[in-house]
Amino acid sequence: MLGQMMHRPLAVIELLKFAADMHPNGQLVSVRTEGDIHRYSYKDAFLRTAQLAHALKKLGVSRGDRVATLAWNGYRHFELYYAISGSGSVCHTINPRLSAEQMIYIIEHAQDKVIFVDTTFVPVLEALKTQLPSDLQIVVMTDAAHMPETSLDVQCYEDLLAGEPDTFDWPELPEETAAGLCYTSGTTGNPKGALYSHRSTVLHAMTLPLSIPDSLKEGNNILPVVPMFHVNAWGLVYAAPLIGANLIFPGGKLDGPSVYDLMNTETVHSAWGVPTVWQGLQAEIETRGAVPNGFSSVIIGGSAAPRSMIDKFEDAGVSVCHAWGMTEMSPVGTHGILPTHYRKTRSVEEQRGLQSLQGRRFFGVDLKIVDEMGNRLPHDGHAIGELYVRGNAIISGYYENEKATQDAMDAEGWFGTGDIASITADGFLSIQDRAKDLIKSGGEWISSIDLENIVMGHPEVASCAVIAIAHPKWDERPLLVVVPKGEARVTKPEIDALLLQHVAKWQLPDAIEFVDALPLTATGKVSKLTLRQMFKDYELPTGEQE
Ligand code: ADP
Numbered sequence: 001m002l003g004q005m006m007h008r009p010l011a012v013i014e015l016l017k018f019a020a021d022m023h024p025n026g027q028l029v030s031v032r033t034e035g036d037i038h039r040y041s042y043k044d045a046f047l048r049t050a051q052l053a054h055a056l057k058k059l060g061v062s063r064g065d066r067v068a069t070l071a072w073n074g075y076r077h078f079e080l081y082y083a084i085s086g087s088g089s090v091c092h093t094i095n096p097r098l099s100a101e102q103m104i105y106i107i108e109h110a111q112d113k114v115i116f117v118d119t120t121f122v123p124v125l126e127a128l129k130t131q132l133p134s135d136l137q138i139v140v141m142t143d144a145a146h147m148p149e150t151s152l153d154v155q156c157y158e159d160l161l162a163g164e165p166d167t168f169d170w171p172e173l174p175e176e177t178a179a180g181l182c183y184t185s186g187t188t189g190n191p192k193g194a195l196y197s198h199r200s201t202v203l204h205a206m207t208l209p210l211s212i213p214d215s216l217k218e219g220n221n222i223l224p225v226v227p228m229f230h231v232n233a234w235g236l237v238y239a240a241p242l243i244g245a246n247l248i249f250p251g252g253k254l255d256g257p258s259v260y261d262l263m264n265t266e267t268v269h270s271a272w273g274v275p276t277v278w279q280g281l282q283a284e285i286e287t288r289g290a291v292p293n294g295f296s297s298v299i300i301g302g303s304a305a306p307r308s309m310i311d312k313f314e315d316a317g318v319s320v321c322h323a324w325g326m327t328e329m330s331p332v333g334t335h336g337i338l339p340t341h342y343r344k345t346r347s348v349e350e351q352r353g354l355q356s357l358q359g360r361r362f363f364g365v366d367l368k369i370v371d372e373m374g375n376r377l378p379h380d381g382h383a384i385g386e387l388y389v390r391g392n393a394i395i396s397g398y399y400e401n402e403k404a405t406q407d408a409m410d411a412e413g414w415f416g417t418g419d420i421a422s423i424t425a426d427g428f429l430s431i432q433d434r435a436k437d438l439i440k441s442g443g444e445w446i447s448s449i450d451l452e453n454i455v456m457g458h459p460e461v462a463s464c465a466v467i468a469i470a471h472p473k474w475d476e477r478p479l480l481v482v483v484p485k486g487e488a489r490v491t492k493p494e495i496d497a498l499l500l501q502h503v504a505k506w507q508l509p510d511a512i513e514f515v516d517a518l519p520l521t522a523t524g525k526v527s528k529l530t531l532r533q534m535f536k537d538y539e540l541p542t543g544e545q546e
Pocket of ligand 1: 183184185230300301302303304305322323324325326327328358417418419431433434521523525
Protein backbone atom coordinates (compact mmCIF):
# COMPACT_ATOMS: atom_id res chain seq x y z
CA MET A 1 0.00 0.00 0.00
CA LEU A 2 1.31 3.44 -0.86
CA GLY A 3 1.62 6.10 1.78
CA GLN A 4 -0.34 9.30 1.46
CA MET A 5 2.14 12.01 2.25
CA MET A 6 2.81 15.04 0.07
CA HIS A 7 5.62 14.59 -2.35
CA ARG A 8 7.74 17.69 -2.09
CA PRO A 9 10.85 17.14 -4.23
CA LEU A 10 14.15 17.74 -2.46
CA ALA A 11 15.86 20.74 -4.04
CA VAL A 12 19.33 22.17 -3.55
CA ILE A 13 18.15 25.79 -3.74
CA GLU A 14 15.93 25.13 -0.70
CA LEU A 15 19.08 24.83 1.44
CA LEU A 16 20.11 28.39 0.65
CA LYS A 17 16.55 29.70 0.74
CA PHE A 18 16.25 28.18 4.21
CA ALA A 19 19.53 29.77 5.31
CA ALA A 20 18.45 33.19 4.00
CA ASP A 21 15.21 32.83 5.92
CA MET A 22 16.30 31.13 9.16
CA HIS A 23 20.00 32.06 9.40
CA PRO A 24 19.96 35.41 7.58
CA ASN A 25 23.01 36.68 9.44
CA GLY A 26 25.09 33.53 8.94
CA GLN A 27 28.33 34.71 7.36
CA LEU A 28 30.33 33.77 4.31
CA VAL A 29 33.88 35.09 4.60
CA SER A 30 36.12 34.80 1.53
CA VAL A 31 39.78 35.42 0.89
CA ARG A 32 39.42 36.87 -2.61
CA THR A 33 41.69 36.68 -5.63
CA GLU A 34 41.44 40.49 -5.60
CA GLY A 35 43.60 40.31 -2.48
CA ASP A 36 41.14 41.39 0.21
CA ILE A 37 38.59 39.67 2.44
CA HIS A 38 34.94 39.73 1.42
CA ARG A 39 32.10 39.25 3.92
CA TYR A 40 28.40 38.89 3.46
CA SER A 41 25.45 36.97 4.83
CA TYR A 42 23.39 34.03 3.60
CA LYS A 43 20.64 36.53 2.94
CA ASP A 44 22.92 38.58 0.67
CA ALA A 45 24.14 35.41 -1.00
CA PHE A 46 20.60 34.35 -1.83
CA LEU A 47 19.86 37.73 -3.46
CA ARG A 48 22.98 37.59 -5.62
CA THR A 49 22.28 33.96 -6.50
CA ALA A 50 18.98 35.11 -8.00
CA GLN A 51 20.82 37.78 -10.01
CA LEU A 52 23.23 35.13 -11.25
CA ALA A 53 20.36 32.83 -12.26
CA HIS A 54 19.02 35.64 -14.48
CA ALA A 55 22.51 36.15 -15.93
CA LEU A 56 22.80 32.43 -16.72
CA LYS A 57 19.54 32.61 -18.65
CA LYS A 58 20.91 35.51 -20.67
CA LEU A 59 24.00 33.45 -21.47
CA GLY A 60 21.66 30.92 -23.04
CA VAL A 61 21.99 28.27 -20.32
CA SER A 62 18.91 26.08 -20.19
CA ARG A 63 17.67 23.08 -18.19
CA GLY A 64 20.11 20.20 -18.10
CA ASP A 65 23.03 22.17 -19.55
CA ARG A 66 26.37 21.70 -17.89
CA VAL A 67 28.05 24.85 -16.57
CA ALA A 68 31.65 24.48 -15.49
CA THR A 69 33.63 26.19 -12.74
CA LEU A 70 37.40 26.45 -12.34
CA ALA A 71 37.75 28.25 -9.06
CA TRP A 72 38.99 28.40 -5.48
CA ASN A 73 36.70 28.31 -2.48
CA GLY A 74 34.91 31.66 -2.37
CA TYR A 75 31.54 33.38 -2.36
CA ARG A 76 31.18 33.67 -6.15
CA HIS A 77 31.84 29.94 -6.48
CA PHE A 78 29.19 29.42 -3.77
CA GLU A 79 26.70 31.54 -5.76
CA LEU A 80 27.42 29.46 -8.85
CA TYR A 81 26.73 26.19 -7.03
CA TYR A 82 23.24 27.38 -6.13
CA ALA A 83 22.30 29.45 -9.18
CA ILE A 84 23.28 26.74 -11.64
CA SER A 85 21.55 23.84 -9.90
CA GLY A 86 18.65 26.00 -8.71
CA SER A 87 17.78 26.97 -12.26
CA GLY A 88 17.84 23.34 -13.39
CA SER A 89 21.27 23.06 -14.97
CA VAL A 90 24.29 21.13 -13.74
CA CYS A 91 27.23 22.61 -11.84
CA HIS A 92 30.34 20.89 -13.16
CA THR A 93 33.30 21.65 -10.91
CA ILE A 94 36.68 21.20 -12.55
CA ASN A 95 39.85 20.51 -10.63
CA PRO A 96 42.45 23.06 -11.82
CA ARG A 97 45.26 20.68 -10.92
CA LEU A 98 44.26 18.17 -13.58
CA SER A 99 46.58 17.78 -16.54
CA ALA A 100 45.74 19.77 -19.68
CA GLU A 101 44.80 16.56 -21.45
CA GLN A 102 42.40 15.49 -18.68
CA MET A 103 40.85 18.95 -18.48
CA ILE A 104 40.08 19.02 -22.19
CA TYR A 105 38.75 15.47 -21.95
CA ILE A 106 36.23 16.35 -19.24
CA ILE A 107 35.16 19.68 -20.78
CA GLU A 108 34.38 17.79 -23.97
CA HIS A 109 32.87 14.79 -22.20
CA ALA A 110 30.58 17.00 -20.11
CA GLN A 111 29.85 19.27 -23.10
CA ASP A 112 30.08 22.34 -20.91
CA LYS A 113 28.27 25.37 -22.28
CA VAL A 114 29.91 28.05 -20.13
CA ILE A 115 32.96 28.00 -17.89
CA PHE A 116 33.34 30.34 -14.92
CA VAL A 117 36.96 30.90 -14.01
CA ASP A 118 38.87 32.65 -11.21
CA THR A 119 41.49 35.14 -12.40
CA THR A 120 44.18 32.76 -11.09
CA PHE A 121 43.18 30.10 -13.58
CA VAL A 122 42.80 32.26 -16.68
CA PRO A 123 46.33 31.25 -17.77
CA VAL A 124 45.27 27.59 -17.46
CA LEU A 125 42.52 28.20 -20.02
CA GLU A 126 44.82 30.33 -22.20
CA ALA A 127 47.19 27.38 -22.46
CA LEU A 128 44.28 25.24 -23.69
CA LYS A 129 42.94 27.92 -26.02
CA THR A 130 43.33 26.07 -29.31
CA GLN A 131 41.76 22.91 -27.91
CA LEU A 132 38.73 24.46 -26.17
CA PRO A 133 35.36 23.92 -27.88
CA SER A 134 34.75 27.00 -30.05
CA ASP A 135 31.29 27.67 -28.59
CA LEU A 136 32.37 27.51 -24.93
CA GLN A 137 31.64 30.85 -23.24
CA ILE A 138 34.13 32.03 -20.62
CA VAL A 139 33.25 34.23 -17.64
CA VAL A 140 35.98 35.58 -15.35
CA MET A 141 34.89 35.66 -11.71
CA THR A 142 35.81 39.22 -10.79
CA ASP A 143 34.75 42.83 -11.31
CA ALA A 144 35.57 45.13 -14.24
CA ALA A 145 38.47 46.75 -12.39
CA HIS A 146 40.24 43.41 -11.90
CA MET A 147 39.66 41.83 -15.31
CA PRO A 148 42.94 40.35 -16.55
CA GLU A 149 44.59 41.03 -19.89
CA THR A 150 43.90 37.91 -21.92
CA SER A 151 43.79 36.65 -25.47
CA LEU A 152 40.63 34.72 -24.62
CA ASP A 153 37.18 36.01 -25.44
CA VAL A 154 35.85 36.58 -21.91
CA GLN A 155 33.00 38.19 -20.01
CA CYS A 156 33.03 39.74 -16.54
CA TYR A 157 31.09 38.12 -13.68
CA GLU A 158 30.14 41.29 -11.86
CA ASP A 159 29.08 43.00 -15.08
CA LEU A 160 26.76 40.08 -15.82
CA LEU A 161 25.10 40.38 -12.41
CA ALA A 162 24.79 44.15 -12.38
CA GLY A 163 21.25 45.36 -12.77
CA GLU A 164 19.66 41.90 -12.68
CA PRO A 165 16.66 41.44 -10.37
CA ASP A 166 17.42 39.91 -6.99
CA THR A 167 14.49 37.53 -7.01
CA PHE A 168 14.13 34.53 -9.30
CA ASP A 169 11.29 32.18 -9.98
CA TRP A 170 13.12 28.99 -9.04
CA PRO A 171 11.59 26.10 -11.01
CA GLU A 172 10.17 23.08 -9.21
CA LEU A 173 12.26 20.17 -10.50
CA PRO A 174 11.85 16.42 -10.09
CA GLU A 175 14.23 15.55 -7.25
CA GLU A 176 16.16 13.10 -9.46
CA THR A 177 17.22 16.03 -11.67
CA ALA A 178 21.00 16.32 -11.95
CA ALA A 179 22.46 19.14 -9.85
CA GLY A 180 26.22 18.62 -9.86
CA LEU A 181 28.94 16.81 -11.76
CA CYS A 182 32.42 15.95 -10.53
CA TYR A 183 35.02 13.79 -12.22
CA THR A 184 37.31 11.52 -10.24
CA SER A 185 40.89 12.70 -10.34
CA GLY A 186 41.61 9.86 -12.73
CA THR A 187 45.00 8.69 -11.52
CA THR A 188 44.61 5.90 -14.06
CA GLY A 189 42.79 6.23 -17.36
CA ASN A 190 40.40 9.03 -18.18
CA PRO A 191 38.48 10.73 -15.37
CA LYS A 192 35.02 9.33 -14.71
CA GLY A 193 32.02 11.50 -13.87
CA ALA A 194 29.81 11.27 -10.77
CA LEU A 195 26.52 13.02 -11.51
CA TYR A 196 24.80 14.09 -8.28
CA SER A 197 21.05 14.67 -8.11
CA HIS A 198 19.13 17.23 -6.06
CA ARG A 199 17.86 14.37 -3.93
CA SER A 200 21.26 12.83 -3.24
CA THR A 201 22.80 16.23 -2.54
CA VAL A 202 20.15 17.30 -0.04
CA LEU A 203 20.12 13.94 1.73
CA HIS A 204 23.90 14.01 2.01
CA ALA A 205 23.74 17.57 3.39
CA MET A 206 21.17 16.50 5.98
CA THR A 207 23.17 13.52 7.22
CA LEU A 208 26.48 15.36 7.65
CA PRO A 209 25.46 17.38 10.75
CA LEU A 210 23.73 14.33 12.22
CA SER A 211 27.02 12.47 12.41
CA ILE A 212 29.47 15.33 12.92
CA PRO A 213 27.43 17.65 15.14
CA ASP A 214 30.31 19.23 17.05
CA SER A 215 31.65 20.76 13.88
CA LEU A 216 28.42 21.39 12.01
CA LYS A 217 26.44 23.53 14.41
CA GLU A 218 24.75 26.87 14.20
CA GLY A 219 27.11 29.79 14.64
CA ASN A 220 30.32 27.77 14.29
CA ASN A 221 33.01 29.13 11.98
CA ILE A 222 33.99 26.35 9.60
CA LEU A 223 36.99 26.37 7.30
CA PRO A 224 36.67 24.15 4.26
CA VAL A 225 40.25 23.66 3.14
CA VAL A 226 38.76 20.86 1.07
CA PRO A 227 38.18 22.45 -2.29
CA MET A 228 34.88 23.35 -3.85
CA PHE A 229 36.47 22.34 -7.14
CA HIS A 230 36.35 18.72 -6.02
CA VAL A 231 33.42 16.83 -4.47
CA ASN A 232 31.58 19.89 -3.20
CA ALA A 233 34.06 20.61 -0.42
CA TRP A 234 32.86 17.34 1.13
CA GLY A 235 29.30 18.63 1.17
CA LEU A 236 30.04 21.64 3.42
CA VAL A 237 28.72 24.07 0.84
CA TYR A 238 25.32 22.47 1.34
CA ALA A 239 25.39 21.42 5.00
CA ALA A 240 26.66 24.72 6.47
CA PRO A 241 23.76 26.89 5.21
CA LEU A 242 21.32 24.21 6.30
CA ILE A 243 22.42 24.39 9.92
CA GLY A 244 23.52 28.03 9.96
CA ALA A 245 27.26 27.60 10.35
CA ASN A 246 29.52 30.30 8.92
CA LEU A 247 31.88 29.36 6.11
CA ILE A 248 35.38 30.79 5.94
CA PHE A 249 36.64 30.34 2.37
CA PRO A 250 40.45 30.36 2.19
CA GLY A 251 40.87 31.13 -1.53
CA GLY A 252 44.17 29.91 -2.91
CA LYS A 253 46.49 30.36 0.08
CA LEU A 254 46.68 26.90 1.60
CA ASP A 255 50.20 26.80 3.05
CA GLY A 256 50.60 26.29 6.82
CA PRO A 257 51.29 29.93 7.80
CA SER A 258 48.43 31.34 5.66
CA VAL A 259 45.93 28.78 6.95
CA TYR A 260 47.09 29.44 10.53
CA ASP A 261 46.72 33.22 10.17
CA LEU A 262 43.27 32.98 8.62
CA MET A 263 42.09 30.56 11.33
CA ASN A 264 43.45 32.83 14.02
CA THR A 265 41.89 36.07 12.77
CA GLU A 266 38.55 34.50 11.86
CA THR A 267 38.36 32.30 14.99
CA VAL A 268 37.80 29.12 13.04
CA HIS A 269 36.25 26.46 15.28
CA SER A 270 36.41 23.57 12.88
CA ALA A 271 38.49 22.86 9.78
CA TRP A 272 38.11 20.17 7.14
CA GLY A 273 40.88 18.85 4.87
CA VAL A 274 43.33 16.19 3.72
CA PRO A 275 46.35 15.12 5.83
CA THR A 276 48.88 16.94 3.63
CA VAL A 277 47.29 20.28 4.56
CA TRP A 278 47.33 19.45 8.27
CA GLN A 279 51.01 18.58 8.09
CA GLY A 280 51.63 22.18 7.06
CA LEU A 281 49.37 23.52 9.80
CA GLN A 282 50.92 21.30 12.48
CA ALA A 283 54.40 22.52 11.54
CA GLU A 284 53.13 26.09 11.97
CA ILE A 285 51.50 25.25 15.31
CA GLU A 286 54.86 23.85 16.46
CA THR A 287 56.65 27.02 15.37
CA ARG A 288 54.18 29.33 17.11
CA GLY A 289 53.67 27.13 20.16
CA ALA A 290 49.86 27.33 20.21
CA VAL A 291 46.85 26.28 18.15
CA PRO A 292 44.97 29.05 16.34
CA ASN A 293 42.46 30.95 18.42
CA GLY A 294 39.18 29.04 18.90
CA PHE A 295 40.30 25.94 16.97
CA SER A 296 38.65 22.90 18.56
CA SER A 297 37.77 20.37 15.86
CA VAL A 298 39.43 19.00 12.76
CA ILE A 299 37.97 16.65 10.17
CA ILE A 300 40.64 14.64 8.36
CA GLY A 301 39.92 12.53 5.30
CA GLY A 302 40.81 11.84 1.69
CA SER A 303 43.69 9.64 2.76
CA ALA A 304 44.59 7.96 6.03
CA ALA A 305 45.27 10.23 9.00
CA PRO A 306 48.52 9.06 10.61
CA ARG A 307 48.33 8.23 14.30
CA SER A 308 50.99 10.83 15.12
CA MET A 309 48.85 13.54 13.49
CA ILE A 310 45.82 12.47 15.51
CA ASP A 311 47.87 12.49 18.73
CA LYS A 312 49.28 15.96 18.10
CA PHE A 313 45.86 17.48 17.50
CA GLU A 314 44.17 15.69 20.38
CA ASP A 315 47.00 16.51 22.80
CA ALA A 316 46.60 20.16 21.85
CA GLY A 317 42.87 20.05 22.62
CA VAL A 318 41.65 19.77 19.03
CA SER A 319 39.27 16.84 18.63
CA VAL A 320 39.87 14.72 15.56
CA CYS A 321 37.21 13.19 13.35
CA HIS A 322 38.79 10.85 10.83
CA ALA A 323 36.45 10.39 7.88
CA TRP A 324 36.45 8.31 4.72
CA GLY A 325 34.65 8.70 1.43
CA MET A 326 34.89 8.95 -2.31
CA THR A 327 33.88 11.23 -5.16
CA GLU A 328 31.32 8.56 -6.07
CA MET A 329 29.75 8.86 -2.58
CA SER A 330 29.06 12.62 -2.57
CA PRO A 331 31.64 12.04 -0.89
CA VAL A 332 31.43 11.20 2.83
CA GLY A 333 30.76 7.59 3.82
CA THR A 334 32.06 7.16 7.36
CA HIS A 335 32.99 9.38 10.31
CA GLY A 336 35.22 8.83 13.31
CA ILE A 337 33.15 10.34 16.12
CA LEU A 338 33.35 7.79 18.95
CA PRO A 339 30.18 6.69 20.74
CA THR A 340 29.92 8.71 23.97
CA HIS A 341 30.30 5.71 26.26
CA TYR A 342 33.63 4.80 24.61
CA ARG A 343 34.94 8.11 25.91
CA LYS A 344 34.19 6.84 29.41
CA THR A 345 34.93 3.15 29.16
CA ARG A 346 37.96 2.97 26.84
CA SER A 347 41.50 4.03 27.69
CA VAL A 348 42.93 7.01 25.83
CA GLU A 349 45.17 4.59 23.95
CA GLU A 350 42.17 2.54 22.83
CA GLN A 351 40.28 5.66 21.81
CA ARG A 352 43.18 6.92 19.73
CA GLY A 353 43.48 3.50 18.12
CA LEU A 354 39.83 3.68 17.10
CA GLN A 355 40.27 7.22 15.81
CA SER A 356 43.03 5.96 13.53
CA LEU A 357 40.48 3.72 11.82
CA GLN A 358 38.17 5.25 9.21
CA GLY A 359 35.11 5.38 11.45
CA ARG A 360 31.52 4.23 11.26
CA ARG A 361 28.98 4.56 8.49
CA PHE A 362 26.65 7.49 7.98
CA PHE A 363 22.91 7.00 7.86
CA GLY A 364 22.12 6.14 4.24
CA VAL A 365 25.38 4.29 3.62
CA ASP A 366 25.62 0.47 3.73
CA LEU A 367 29.00 -1.26 3.73
CA LYS A 368 29.95 -4.83 2.83
CA ILE A 369 33.27 -6.56 2.37
CA VAL A 370 33.60 -9.48 -0.03
CA ASP A 371 36.19 -12.08 -0.98
CA GLU A 372 37.51 -12.62 -4.50
CA MET A 373 34.41 -14.65 -5.42
CA GLY A 374 32.09 -11.88 -4.24
CA ASN A 375 31.06 -13.76 -1.06
CA ARG A 376 30.29 -11.57 1.92
CA LEU A 377 32.82 -11.63 4.74
CA PRO A 378 31.98 -11.15 8.41
CA HIS A 379 32.33 -7.80 10.14
CA ASP A 380 34.60 -9.19 12.84
CA GLY A 381 37.62 -6.91 12.60
CA HIS A 382 39.71 -9.71 11.09
CA ALA A 383 38.27 -10.67 7.71
CA ILE A 384 39.70 -8.48 4.96
CA GLY A 385 38.07 -8.03 1.57
CA GLU A 386 37.07 -5.52 -1.06
CA LEU A 387 34.73 -2.86 0.18
CA TYR A 388 31.40 -2.31 -1.58
CA VAL A 389 28.91 0.42 -0.72
CA ARG A 390 25.26 1.21 -1.32
CA GLY A 391 23.26 4.28 -0.37
CA ASN A 392 21.18 7.37 -1.04
CA ALA A 393 24.08 9.51 -2.18
CA ILE A 394 26.18 6.91 -4.01
CA ILE A 395 26.40 6.66 -7.80
CA SER A 396 24.51 3.92 -9.63
CA GLY A 397 26.91 4.32 -12.55
CA TYR A 398 29.36 6.75 -14.10
CA TYR A 399 28.11 9.63 -16.23
CA GLU A 400 27.93 8.52 -19.86
CA ASN A 401 30.44 5.71 -19.31
CA GLU A 402 28.98 2.25 -19.72
CA LYS A 403 32.27 0.38 -19.50
CA ALA A 404 33.39 2.00 -16.23
CA THR A 405 29.90 1.46 -14.81
CA GLN A 406 29.97 -2.25 -15.58
CA ASP A 407 33.39 -2.59 -13.99
CA ALA A 408 32.33 -0.78 -10.82
CA MET A 409 28.91 -2.22 -9.98
CA ASP A 410 28.28 -5.75 -8.71
CA ALA A 411 25.31 -8.00 -9.49
CA GLU A 412 23.43 -6.74 -6.39
CA GLY A 413 23.84 -3.11 -7.52
CA TRP A 414 26.52 -2.20 -4.97
CA PHE A 415 29.41 0.05 -5.95
CA GLY A 416 32.97 -1.36 -5.68
CA THR A 417 35.24 1.15 -3.98
CA GLY A 418 38.56 -0.44 -4.96
CA ASP A 419 39.52 -0.26 -1.27
CA ILE A 420 40.57 -3.29 0.75
CA ALA A 421 39.15 -3.19 4.25
CA SER A 422 37.96 -4.90 7.39
CA ILE A 423 35.03 -3.84 9.57
CA THR A 424 34.85 -4.39 13.32
CA ALA A 425 31.81 -5.88 15.00
CA ASP A 426 30.94 -2.41 16.32
CA GLY A 427 31.08 -0.95 12.81
CA PHE A 428 34.52 0.69 12.54
CA LEU A 429 35.85 0.58 9.00
CA SER A 430 39.56 -0.10 8.69
CA ILE A 431 40.95 0.69 5.24
CA GLN A 432 44.01 -1.49 4.67
CA ASP A 433 44.89 0.03 1.34
CA ARG A 434 43.67 0.80 -2.12
CA ALA A 435 43.70 -2.53 -3.94
CA LYS A 436 46.30 -1.19 -6.35
CA ASP A 437 48.60 0.07 -3.58
CA LEU A 438 48.75 -3.13 -1.51
CA ILE A 439 52.11 -4.86 -1.64
CA LYS A 440 51.91 -8.50 -2.61
CA SER A 441 54.83 -10.31 -1.00
CA GLY A 442 55.14 -14.10 -1.25
CA GLY A 443 51.37 -14.59 -1.39
CA GLU A 444 50.79 -12.32 1.64
CA TRP A 445 49.65 -8.71 1.63
CA ILE A 446 51.45 -5.78 3.19
CA SER A 447 49.46 -2.61 3.84
CA SER A 448 51.34 0.47 2.69
CA ILE A 449 49.05 2.62 4.86
CA ASP A 450 50.02 0.69 8.01
CA LEU A 451 53.73 1.17 7.44
CA GLU A 452 53.35 4.84 6.50
CA ASN A 453 51.30 5.61 9.58
CA ILE A 454 53.93 4.17 11.88
CA VAL A 455 56.90 5.79 10.12
CA MET A 456 55.13 9.17 10.18
CA GLY A 457 55.54 9.04 13.95
CA HIS A 458 59.34 9.28 13.68
CA PRO A 459 60.54 12.77 14.63
CA GLU A 460 62.96 13.00 11.70
CA VAL A 461 60.31 12.15 9.10
CA ALA A 462 58.30 15.00 7.54
CA SER A 463 56.28 12.70 5.30
CA CYS A 464 56.64 9.31 3.70
CA ALA A 465 55.12 6.76 1.34
CA VAL A 466 55.54 3.03 0.86
CA ILE A 467 55.36 1.51 -2.62
CA ALA A 468 55.77 -1.94 -4.13
CA ILE A 469 58.97 -2.76 -6.01
CA ALA A 470 59.09 -5.85 -8.22
CA HIS A 471 61.06 -8.70 -6.67
CA PRO A 472 62.15 -11.91 -8.44
CA LYS A 473 61.44 -14.19 -5.51
CA TRP A 474 58.66 -12.48 -3.54
CA ASP A 475 56.77 -10.77 -6.42
CA GLU A 476 56.85 -7.43 -4.66
CA ARG A 477 58.64 -5.91 -1.70
CA PRO A 478 58.05 -2.58 0.06
CA LEU A 479 60.26 0.45 -0.54
CA LEU A 480 59.99 3.31 1.96
CA VAL A 481 60.33 6.79 0.47
CA VAL A 482 60.98 9.49 3.08
CA VAL A 483 60.94 13.28 3.04
CA PRO A 484 63.28 14.14 5.93
CA LYS A 485 62.30 16.84 8.40
CA GLY A 486 65.71 18.43 8.78
CA GLU A 487 69.30 17.54 7.97
CA ALA A 488 69.30 14.16 9.74
CA ARG A 489 68.63 11.00 7.73
CA VAL A 490 66.79 8.33 9.63
CA THR A 491 68.55 4.95 9.33
CA LYS A 492 67.11 1.60 8.35
CA PRO A 493 67.81 -0.02 11.75
CA GLU A 494 65.99 2.86 13.47
CA ILE A 495 62.97 2.50 11.19
CA ASP A 496 62.99 -1.27 11.58
CA ALA A 497 63.01 -0.97 15.36
CA LEU A 498 60.07 1.43 15.23
CA LEU A 499 58.08 -0.74 12.83
CA LEU A 500 58.80 -3.98 14.68
CA GLN A 501 56.78 -2.67 17.62
CA HIS A 502 53.71 -3.04 15.39
CA VAL A 503 54.34 -5.29 12.37
CA ALA A 504 56.01 -8.61 11.56
CA LYS A 505 59.62 -8.78 10.36
CA TRP A 506 58.68 -9.92 6.84
CA GLN A 507 56.66 -6.71 6.41
CA LEU A 508 59.64 -4.40 6.96
CA PRO A 509 60.58 -2.27 3.94
CA ASP A 510 63.62 -3.58 2.07
CA ALA A 511 65.14 -0.14 1.66
CA ILE A 512 64.71 3.56 2.34
CA GLU A 513 65.10 6.31 -0.25
CA PHE A 514 65.08 10.03 0.49
CA VAL A 515 63.36 12.67 -1.64
CA ASP A 516 62.79 16.42 -1.20
CA ALA A 517 59.03 16.16 -1.71
CA LEU A 518 56.42 13.54 -2.51
CA PRO A 519 54.45 13.90 -5.75
CA LEU A 520 50.81 14.84 -5.12
CA THR A 521 47.64 14.03 -7.04
CA ALA A 522 45.22 16.70 -8.24
CA THR A 523 43.40 16.36 -4.92
CA GLY A 524 46.47 16.83 -2.73
CA LYS A 525 47.07 13.18 -1.88
CA VAL A 526 50.40 11.42 -2.32
CA SER A 527 50.49 10.05 -5.87
CA LYS A 528 51.61 6.45 -5.55
CA LEU A 529 51.29 6.10 -9.30
CA THR A 530 53.90 8.80 -9.95
CA LEU A 531 56.13 7.40 -7.20
CA ARG A 532 55.97 3.93 -8.72
CA GLN A 533 56.96 5.45 -12.07
CA MET A 534 59.83 7.36 -10.43
CA PHE A 535 61.16 4.14 -8.93
CA LYS A 536 60.22 1.73 -11.71
CA ASP A 537 63.83 0.72 -12.44
CA TYR A 538 64.81 0.68 -8.77
CA GLU A 539 66.89 -2.26 -7.66
CA LEU A 540 66.34 -3.41 -4.12
CA PRO A 541 69.45 -4.31 -2.16
CA THR A 542 70.01 -8.07 -2.27
CA GLY A 543 70.17 -10.22 0.83
CA GLU A 544 66.95 -8.88 2.37
CA GLN A 545 64.00 -11.12 3.10
CA GLU A 546 65.75 -14.31 2.01
P1 ADP B 1 39.91 11.92 -5.06
O1 ADP B 1 39.29 11.99 -6.41
O2 ADP B 1 39.60 12.98 -4.08
O3 ADP B 1 41.30 11.35 -5.00
P2 ADP B 1 38.69 9.61 -4.63
O4 ADP B 1 37.24 9.58 -4.63
O5 ADP B 1 39.43 9.02 -5.78
O6 ADP B 1 39.04 11.01 -4.37
O7 ADP B 1 39.32 9.08 -3.32
C1 ADP B 1 38.70 8.13 -2.60
C2 ADP B 1 39.71 7.20 -2.05
O8 ADP B 1 40.57 7.88 -1.15
C3 ADP B 1 39.10 6.10 -1.24
O9 ADP B 1 38.65 5.07 -2.06
C4 ADP B 1 40.26 5.69 -0.36
O10 ADP B 1 41.15 4.83 -1.02
C5 ADP B 1 40.97 7.00 -0.12
N1 ADP B 1 40.57 7.56 1.18
C6 ADP B 1 39.68 8.53 1.42
N2 ADP B 1 39.61 8.78 2.74
C7 ADP B 1 40.48 7.94 3.36
C8 ADP B 1 40.85 7.70 4.72
N3 ADP B 1 40.35 8.39 5.73
N4 ADP B 1 41.76 6.73 4.95
C9 ADP B 1 42.30 6.01 3.95
N5 ADP B 1 41.99 6.20 2.66
C10 ADP B 1 41.09 7.15 2.35
